[in-house]
Amino acid sequence: MDKILRVKMGADGGPQIVVEPLGDYAGMGGRAMTSAVVAKEVPPLCHPLGADNKLVIAPGMLSGSAAAMSGRISVGCKSPLTGGIKEANSGGQPSQMLARLGCAAIVIEGRPADDTLYKMVVNKDGAKIEADNSLKMLGNYDLVEKMKAAYGDKVACISIGPAGEMKMSAASIAFTDMEQRPTRHAGRGGVGAVMGSKGLKVIVVDDEGTARREPADPDKFKAANKAFVAGLKKHPVTGEGLPAYGTNVLTNVINEAGGYPTNNFSTGQFAGASKISGEAQAELENTRGGEGSATHGCHRGCVIRCSGTFYGKNGNFLTKQPEYETVWAHGGNCGIDDLDAIAELDRMDDDFGLDTIEMGATIGVAMEGGVAKFGDAEAAINLLKEVGQGTPLGRILGNGASVTGQVFGVERVPVVKRQAMPAYDPRSVQGIGVTYATTTMGADHTAGYSVTANVLGVGGNVDGTKPEGQVELSRNLQIATAAIDATGMCLFIAFAILDQAETFQALLDVLSGFTGQPCTADDVTDLGKSILKQEREFNAAAGFTSKDDRLPAFFKTEPIAPHDVTFGVSDEELDSVFNF
Amino acid sequence: MDKILRVKMGADGGPQIVVEPLGDYAGMGGRAMTSAVVAKEVPPLCHPLGADNKLVIAPGMLSGSAAAMSGRISVGCKSPLTGGIKEANSGGQPSQMLARLGCAAIVIEGRPADDTLYKMVVNKDGAKIEADNSLKMLGNYDLVEKMKAAYGDKVACISIGPAGEMKMSAASIAFTDMEQRPTRHAGRGGVGAVMGSKGLKVIVVDDEGTARREPADPDKFKAANKAFVAGLKKHPVTGEGLPAYGTNVLTNVINEAGGYPTNNFSTGQFAGASKISGEAQAELENTRGGEGSATHGCHRGCVIRCSGTFYGKNGNFLTKQPEYETVWAHGGNCGIDDLDAIAELDRMDDDFGLDTIEMGATIGVAMEGGVAKFGDAEAAINLLKEVGQGTPLGRILGNGASVTGQVFGVERVPVVKRQAMPAYDPRSVQGIGVTYATTTMGADHTAGYSVTANVLGVGGNVDGTKPEGQVELSRNLQIATAAIDATGMCLFIAFAILDQAETFQALLDVLSGFTGQPCTADDVTDLGKSILKQEREFNAAAGFTSKDDRLPAFFKTEPIAPHDVTFGVSDEELDSVFNF
Numbered sequence A, B: 001m002d003k004i005l006r007v008k009m010g011a012d013g014g015p016q017i018v019v020e021p022l023g024d025y026a027g028m029g030g031r032a033m034t035s036a037v038v039a040k041e042v043p044p045l046c047h048p049l050g051a052d053n054k055l056v057i058a059p060g061m062l063s064g065s066a067a068a069m070s071g072r073i074s075v076g077c078k079s080p081l082t083g084g085i086k087e088a089n090s091g092g093q094p095s096q097m098l099a100r101l102g103c104a105a106i107v108i109e110g111r112p113a114d115d116t117l118y119k120m121v122v123n124k125d126g127a128k129i130e131a132d133n134s135l136k137m138l139g140n141y142d143l144v145e146k147m148k149a150a151y152g153d154k155v156a157c158i159s160i161g162p163a164g165e166m167k168m169s170a171a172s173i174a175f176t177d178m179e180q181r182p183t184r185h186a187g188r189g190g191v192g193a194v195m196g197s198k199g200l201k202v203i204v205v206d207d208e209g210t211a212r213r214e215p216a217d218p219d220k221f222k223a224a225n226k227a228f229v230a231g232l233k234k235h236p237v238t239g240e241g242l243p244a245y246g247t248n249v250l251t252n253v254i255n256e257a258g259g260y261p262t263n264n265f266s267t268g269q270f271a272g273a274s275k276i277s278g279e280a281q282a283e284l285e286n287t288r289g290g291e292g293s294a295t296h297g298c299h300r301g302c303v304i305r306c307s308g309t310f311y312g313k314n315g316n317f318l319t320k321q322p323e324y325e326t327v328w329a330h331g332g333n334c335g336i337d338d339l340d341a342i343a344e345l346d347r348m349d350d351d352f353g354l355d356t357i358e359m360g361a362t363i364g365v366a367m368e369g370g371v372a373k374f375g376d377a378e379a380a381i382n383l384l385k386e387v388g389q390g391t392p393l394g395r396i397l398g399n400g401a402s403v404t405g406q407v408f409g410v411e412r413v414p415v416v417k418r419q420a421m422p423a424y425d426p427r428s429v430q431g432i433g434v435t436y437a438t439t440t441m442g443a444d445h446t447a448g449y450s451v452t453a454n455v456l457g458v459g460g461n462v463d464g465t466k467p468e469g470q471v472e473l474s475r476n477l478q479i480a481t482a483a484i485d486a487t488g489m490c491l492f493i494a495f496a497i498l499d500q501a502e503t504f505q506a507l508l509d510v511l512s513g514f515t516g517q518p519c520t521a522d523d524v525t526d527l528g529k530s531i532l533k534q535e536r537e538f539n540a541a542a543g544f545t546s547k548d549d550r551l552p553a554f555f556k557t558e559p560i561a562p563h564d565v566t567f568g569v570s571d572e573e574l575d576s577v578f579n580f
Helices: A030-041 A094-100 A140-151 A188-197 A218-234 A236-256 A278-285 A324-330 A339-352 A356-368 A377-389 A392-398 A400-407 A430-438 A451-456 A470-487 A493-499 A501-515 A521-541 B030-041 B094-100 B140-151 B188-197 B218-234 B236-256 B278-285 B324-330 B339-352 B356-368 B377-389 B392-398 B400-407 B430-438 B451-456 B470-487 B493-499 B501-515 B521-541
Strands: A003-008 A016-021 A054-059 A073-078 A085-090 A103-109 A118-123 A126-131 A156-159 A173-175 A184-186 A200-205 A309-311 A317-320 B003-008 B016-020 B054-059 B073-078 B085-090 B103-109 B118-123 B126-131 B156-159 B173-175 B184-186 B200-205 B309-311 B317-320
Touching: A003 A126, A016 A126, A030 A054, A030 A073, A030 A085, A030 A103, A030 A470, A030 A521, A054 A094, A054 A188, A073 A094, A073 A184, A073 A188, A085 A173, A085 A188, A085 A521, A094 A103, A094 A156, A094 A200, A140 A156, A140 A200, A140 A339, A173 A188, A184 A188, A218 A236, A218 A493, A218 A501, A236 A278, A236 A324, A236 A451, A236 A493, A278 A309, A278 A339, A317 A339, A324 A339, A324 A356, A339 A356, A339 A377, A356 A377, A356 A392, A356 A400, A377 A392, A392 A400, A392 B392, A392 B400, A400 B392, A400 B400, A430 A451, A430 A470, A451 A470, A451 A493, A470 A493, A470 A521, A493 A501, A501 A521, B003 B126, B016 B126, B030 B054, B030 B073, B030 B085, B030 B103, B030 B470, B030 B521, B054 B094, B054 B188, B073 B094, B073 B184, B073 B188, B085 B173, B085 B188, B085 B521, B094 B103, B094 B156, B094 B200, B140 B156, B140 B200, B140 B339, B173 B188, B184 B188, B218 B236, B218 B493, B218 B501, B236 B278, B236 B324, B236 B451, B236 B493, B278 B309, B278 B339, B317 B339, B324 B339, B324 B356, B339 B356, B339 B377, B356 B377, B356 B392, B356 B400, B377 B392, B392 B400, B430 B451, B430 B470, B451 B470, B451 B493, B470 B493, B470 B521, B493 B501, B501 B521
Parallel strands: A003 A103, A118 A200, B003 B103, B118 B200
Antiparallel strands: A003 A016, A054 A073, A054 A103, A073 A085, A085 A184, A118 A126, A156 A173, A156 A200, A173 A184, A309 A317, B003 B016, B054 B073, B054 B103, B073 B085, B085 B184, B118 B126, B156 B173, B156 B200, B173 B184, B309 B317
């Protein structure tokens, strides 16, 4: 990866693409790249939808290589949802393909003079951008069909749906998967609204005629990668649980642990959990069309294979197998126990280009505000339709839980830094509460997935219902995660590398074999710390203080069943997370 | 004033009123009282609509006495609009009446267990509160008629309309005027939403059987008050301009100065200004019913008399004479040059219980977002109707310009701390820009009305189009204003006391004569500083930093016609406002 594509949307005479050398950004990938560009180039107090914001799309350091699991991509900007720095991460095919094209980052900057919509194509011959207003307000599915028809059945797409065009704060950016479907999303923080504000509908990526990125030390790399894959295969989560049921294997686990936020975080267990669990989902899928509950990867090079396909009642493809957080958001959090309804909501989110977590949390808040009844799946579907149509109610919901709470006068709004909390209650999984509170991202489970030691017994055991030990747990995970997000590795490798020292060593050797430079555990830690520090500095310059590193008050005053606990980590402890 | 009424909405068995001695709050009034109670008793990070927030209603130090102009009242809380401390100030009758009842503050705290709506009555025999769900969703006008029928034609009302009940962030609290109409409002920052969240619809105030508050040194007080009134009468603004045309005398003045924000702050002069000016308004009123353009006070003891009455086309009372900021907000800022339409919007704001400034700015943002066309008065009226009805679109608008901008993806949103800017462009009136940026209140002209020296030549001359001298100007005015807001004096006395040393001395003597204690200019300055410091500390604890003391970026990048200037006061200078 030797170049950055700068897409200057506001250039005189129309958008221009400038190919730049890497300069200061050499060697960076994924979150390290996106956060570095945003921190260096975006004024922290700019309007997120204005010309000064930049949208950065960056494959990981190892993307495009033969390293297993290296197909994740990072999207960075100043977030229209949180007002802070954002890195939203996605699977799908574009990471590997952009990396093979030598493209370390696409930086989309400025803003076109009018509301013309643009399409960009990147292939081995270079990159070009052109107006195409025929794409306006297309859903991601129709858009991708159109791109397939024009560019063939091997290209990948990075695109926004109507939500992004309407600049909604819950808008995602879709990345096509191995089946060329727009099912993988950089979901969080409204990155799709920023792409929409730039007038860019889609980036078509075509890696035909390119080669795999080769390691500096092929022997070391190959051996390490083999050991790394073996480690993933032998760990019960990455080798068994995830391949068997996908991420939704967690529903029963988290529900049994009393950490399953139900009816807008009112209680920690959902009576209908067993009806929407991964096990129930697999059983249902096996009665439908296609490959049943068999799983596959979301990108080339995946060996965990947690993705699946959801076929509707008519036996036809409806959507990818909804992920655990989606099933929770549209399911238990709204009191809904109907997998078909949840799958339909997931399909609509993907098509409109919306973050499933934010939308489920938002509908939960709307239900608490009296807009619909908990458990009413049909009402939830109708609400989401309004978002796609951009009605006033739809625009409220499409701007997320915080706006929806304000508009409907709801006090119990489960957000941090205005971003909705995911599928783990911070009172019974207090380590994730520390992550929600303190990560630079707004409430985000992937920023430091303390569910590992709090619930799953991975990487040790720290009782999730008590405040003790959570800060250290979250801190270490946040540091490690920032580094993993820079490599392009799927975060799910964490299960194996936390538990198996030899698998962690194999990862270090993969990195070292690829770059030809030494790579120690300390190097990885230093990388993670440096990314987090940069992000914290951006947020401070954007006006964030320790007061933004807090959970909403009701998590400290409303005990949650069944454990009857409140969030007990003190403010002083929270303020010590970034003491490095 | 020897007591505080604590209204405990969440008490077991239903709301209770506890009469308390003043304790630490002895001697305080108005903003000094409200900000002290909020700073001491409200957790800075609480939810503004939650049980922990408190609504404080406090007459000024001199209210209830014979001091001229002393009938202003302060309302304080944590603001649902800004998230910071709020003091919203109103005229009307309740201040004098509560003060005569000995009531230095009403503190409404906690929250009822259900959605029952309550009514409170304060009279010489005490205070009581009772459920009255028949009042639900009444407009302020119908509500007041009902209270008059029940409690007689001499009571005053403090009430919320449907907007407050719906907990909208632009909801105001209405205070009846001398004609027993709900035309005076503590408008800004969503104080009505806090009253709504407490389930309190109205406070009926009946001062029958009470006496005027008597000064400690009657001779000194009487002589000083006489000199003070003489000073107000001889100043051209308070003695001539305001009595002749009301506050709308400013339309032509500010427009000519190029400081009249037009079409959502796109330009500094409005082609239709002369059609909605105070002069045009007086001419129109003289062709209609009632007293024509004759003015009167909004409360007993007013000698400036800037209030008027607006009669509709049918010759019947429609609303009070719309104030300058209202005429601007619903007029020039939306490209509307129709006084009848503006008056109708003003009436609806008063009836629904909405801040006219926030609503006009919000409709301007909505127009920029394509919801309606600039200049379309009928569309503006229909939009405001939606707010009263609580439709989804109405709920968006009723939550103010910041939410509306986010929901419709608009970048140019003229807010500071999420509160909409009033009727003076901060590029051509840069002193008011400093006030907007730095006041604890969010964009608020009354917090430090630098229009005086920037445009009106009152209290000196500081060129409004240049950054030089604005920080000192705004600082001094903010300090003086905080003190005036504590006295219960109408802020319009500032014109005379800034220009006439003997009138300022008379004010000091009025204060000293009333309390029997010495009162120097330094004492007044110290009072103002102490109030501001307390407010700044609250905001810091609520998470505000210097980054919140900034104007939106477009004021620094978009020059405004006709002066072709941008806001030029540097961040460093802004950060020196509170260097005392």
